[in-house]
Amino acid sequence: IFLLDLKRRNYSLKTYCMKKSTLFMSFVFIGALVMSSCTKRGCTDSTATNFAEKANSDDGSCKYSDVDGNLYGSKTIGSQIWMTENLQVTKYQNGDVIPKSQFGTGWATLTTGAWCYFMNDPNKGVLYNWYAVNDPRGLAPAGWKIPSDEAFTSLGNYLGGADIAGKKMKSKTDWIGNGNGSDESQFSGYPRGCREFESSLFCYSGVNAYWWTTTTSVTDSSYVRQLGYYQDKLLRYHRSKTDGLSVRCVKI
Numbered sequence: 001i002f003l004l005d006l007k008r009r010n011y012s013l014k015t016y017c018m019k020k021s022t023l024f025m026s027f028v029f030i031g032a033l034v035m036s037s038c039t040k041r042g043c044t045d046s047t048a049t050n051f052a053e054k055a056n057s058d059d060g061s062c063k064y065s066d067v068d069g070n071l072y073g074s075k076t077i078g079s080q081i082w083m084t085e086n087l088q089v090t091k092y093q094n095g096d097v098i099p100k101s102q103f104g105t106g107w108a109t110l111t112t113g114a115w116c117y118f119m120n121d122p123n124k125g126v127l128y129n130w131y132a133v134n135d136p137r138g139l140a141p142a143g144w145k146i147p148s149d150e151a152f153t154s155l156g157n158y159l160g161g162a163d164i165a166g167k168k169m170k171s172k173t174d175w176i177g178n179g180n181g182s183d184e185s186q187f188s189g190y191p192r193g194c195r196e197f198e199s200s201l202f203c204y205s206g207v208n209a210y211w212w213t214t215t216t217s218v219t220d221s222s223y224v225r226q227l228g229y230y231q232d233k234l235l236r237y238h239r240s241k242t243d244g245l246s247v248r249c250v251k252i
Helices: 002-038 149-158 162-169
Strands: 074-077 080-083 115-117 126-128 208-218 221-228 235-240
Touching (some): 149 208, 149 221, 162 221
Antiparallel strands (some): 074 080, 115 126
């Protein structure tokens, strides 16, 4: 009788424990459902064009516009937020038109802001001279800025140092030879080349990518950052202020 009673008690205890365990798991499942239903993903930056007022978890989809209405994606890289495309705007922030200098040799003699399509092809992006980049009317969209040389240094350091950062910044396509990058950073640097200050000719399509910085090196030159098909480095040079180069913005 004693053993039978003990078995009954053990069975009751097991049943009780199983019921408690089932009840606990039910609460966990319901809690997860509640948490899931409370999480609304979307763009949480109120300055973005697609700001989702009810979102409480950012999904990386934020888009930003310039005064022409062009839209740009963004990517957080370390402590910085970078645009994932080169700037394409043709007006300053105040609405003033930036002169276009597409054909002929006039580009080489300019001392005021100008832009052109690379290789005369709108699909290959826009190049600017230094004077447009540093015009007080502002080239970058509101809330953004043209990066300094130091900003690019911080970017390279976060990506493992200048010697290897280039591969992580280069796009996966469009580079000649075996020059494509991994685009691990999602910076998506395409080889849009440049426009030479002496000849006004376009150069290095598929070979190099260049971006202006706001840091002046000498009177007639400014520091630029470069990626090349032939190596994985984030390079630093200075080029003439009359050159035509790409612009990439970083969030203020």
